[in-house]
Structure formats: C-alpha cells, structure tokens
Amino acid sequence: MLRGALSDFIALAFPHTCLACLQPLARGETHLCTDCRAQLPYTDFHRLSPAANPLARLFWGRVPVEHVLSYLRFLRRGRVQHLLHQLKYKGQREVGSALGLMYGQELAEIGLGTDVQLIAPVPLHPRKLAKRGYNQSDSFAEGLAQSLELPWSPSTLQRTDYTASQTRMTRSQRWQNVADVFVVPNPTAVQGQHVLIVDDVLTTGATLEACAVKLLAAGAAKVNVATIAYAEH
Template sequence: MLRSVWNDFVGLIYPRLCLACQEPLVSGENHLCTGCRAELPYTDFHLLPPEQNPIGRRFWGKLPIRHALSYLRFVRHGRVQHLLHELKYQGQRDVGTALGQLYGAELHATGLAADFDLIVPVPLHPKKLAKRGYNQAAAFATGLSDGLKVPAGLNILRRNTNTKTQTKKNRAQRWENVATVFEVENPGQVIGRRILVVDDVLTTGATLEACGAALLAAGAAEVSIAAIACADR
C-alpha cells in the first residue's frame, strides 16, 4: 500500500512518458500509450507467406533466409522516426528493449519461437559502442529474447572495421561498405543453429545480409532477419 502511494506521488512529480509521443502514461500503460500502440504502422509481415513478404524479396538471390521480419514501417517525421531517434541518439535504450518485448510476444503467439535457436544483434564497432554507451540492436535483441523466450547471443558477431554511415549510400555502396567487416567470434556457438539476426532499421538490407552471410559461413544451419522498422527503398 505504502509503495503504491509512493509510486503515485513520484509519478506526479516525474511522470512516466510515452516513448513515442512524450505524453504522460496513465496507470496500466508501459513504455507506449494506448493511442500510440493503436496507431503505430505495424507491418504484420510475419503473417504473410514468403512470396508476399516485401522485405523478404529484397534478399532473393543474395542470402537464403527463413523469415524476414519487421515490426514497424519507417515513416519519416512520424512516431517511428521519433522512437528510433530516441533509441540511437538520445540514450533511450529502453525504446529498443520495449519494442523487442512487444514484438517478441507477438511472434511467440504465432508460434515463430520454435523456428529460432538464437537471437544475434548486428554489432557496433568498439569505438562507436564506447561513444554511444550501448548497442541499439542489442537492446532490441534483449527485448525479443524476453518476448520470444529464445536466448540472445550479444557477442556472437564482431565488427572489425569502423565503417562510415550508410545513410546516404545506395545499395551497391552499402554492400561494399559492410561486405567484409563482420566475423563470428566463436563458430562453435553457431554451428547447426537457426539464428535470427536483428537490427534497428532495415533499408536495403546490406548490413543484415553481410551478417547473415558471416553466420552461414561459420556453420549456422539457417538465418532469419528482423528489424524494428523497415524503410521503403
């Protein structure tokens, strides 16, 4: 009783805010308000057959993947862009964890957890990791692990080169930028395993493709990919 009263008092002084719209959360809401939960641009790609999955088609002829998943559609100047900005540049790693938990629970409810043995985030270069303080893809992977009930391997992949930003590059340039920069730390951890590789945003898919190729080369049985949001090409 006293703890509840104290929490209510603290909430009046330091209200919890929705991660998407920054409006105060009410009792029973966590991370996202009810309005944002209802209005976020969900993809529902996990409900589509592979031949109808638009991000799955981006990998045709490039990387054999089992599932191609994205929780949200990236909409410029909308809630999703704000969420990703908070995650990557404002120190709000809870954004990635919360979205991962929500999406993981949704994927678990559809039975997809049985298709994955391990969740692996796209790594940051140590210099960038030290500057940011955390890996936003690892935050998403941690949340997915909680929701899917599938273990996460946060240090499976290593980025050997501190690549330049991908933002203004076309697909060929993006692939050239990341094609040889990832390697598996310990192949024994991935041999024969079905791995879900995750990142914050999927655009051309070059980064996830390079990570998936490294995992398959190290002996992974199969690779799937997932992102918080996918952008139109």
C-alpha cells in the same frame, strides 16, 4: 489505498512519459501510451508467407534467409522516427527492449521463432560502441529473447572495420561498404544453429545480408532476420 494515493502523487510529481509522444503515461501504461500503441504503423509482415512478404524480396537470389520481419514502418517525422531517435541518440535503451518484448509476444502467438536457437544482434564497431555506450540492437535482441524465451549473445558477430555512413549510398555501395566488416569469432557457437539476426532498421538489407553470409559460412543451419522498423530506400 495509501499506496495508490502515493503512486498517483509520484506519477504527478515525476511523470513517466510515453517514449513515442512524450505525453505522461496513465496508471498501468508502460513505455508507450495506449494511443501510440494503437497508432503505430505496424507492418504485420509476420502474418504473411515468405513469398508474399515484400522485405524477403530484398534477399532473393543473394542469400538464403527464411523469414525477413520488421515490426514497424519507418515514417519521417512520425512516432517511429522519434522512437528510434530516442533509442539511438538519447540513451533510451528501454525503447529497444520494450519493442522487442511487444514484437516477441506477437511472434510467439503465431508460432514464429519456435525453432530459432540463438538471437544475434548486428554489432557496432568498438569505437562507435564506446562513443554511444551501448548497442541499440542489443536492447531489441534482449526484449525479443525474453518474450521468445531464447538465448541471445552480443558477441555472436563482431564488426572489425569502422565504416562510413551509409545514409546516401545505393544498395551496391552499401554492400561494398559492409561485405567484409563482420566476423564470427566463435564458429562452434553457431554451427548447426538456427540464428535470428536483429537490427534497428532495415533499408536495403545490405548489412543484414553481410551478417547472414558470415553466419552461414561459419556453419549456421538457417538464418532469419528481424528489425524494429524498415525504411523504403
């Protein structure tokens, strides 16, 4: 009884807030409030066949990717944009791990990811990593790995060049911008492996395609893709 009263006092004095709407969390809620969990724009693409998944079409004829999955739809000025802003620019790394945990649980429930052997986050350039202090894709990878009970490694891929922002680029320009900026420093770690590449946002797919090309060239048996969100370009 005393412990419950103390918890209520601490929550009132130092409220934990929802990472999406910034409202105080109720007892039993973690990271996201019940309302935001219900209202987030889920894609449910993991419940579609690859042929019916619109994101898979971004890679058709370009690189053999088995599944292309995104947890949420990116809507401007919506909850997802706020979540990603908190993750990338406000130091809220737990956003990535929380969403990774949630998405991993859904994937596990339908048997997706059971034959994946390694999760590889898209890397930042060391200069950007030093400036931000962390890679937002690592947090998402860590959450997914925990739910799916899989290993993940932030060093599977490395980024060798500091590239320009791709915000206003076409798909062709984005591909040219990233085609040769990734390397697999230890090819033996991926040879014969089924690798899940993860990132925060999928827009045109150029960055993820570049990573997939390098992994397959290094000997990976298969690649899948999973992101927190996708944004129509």
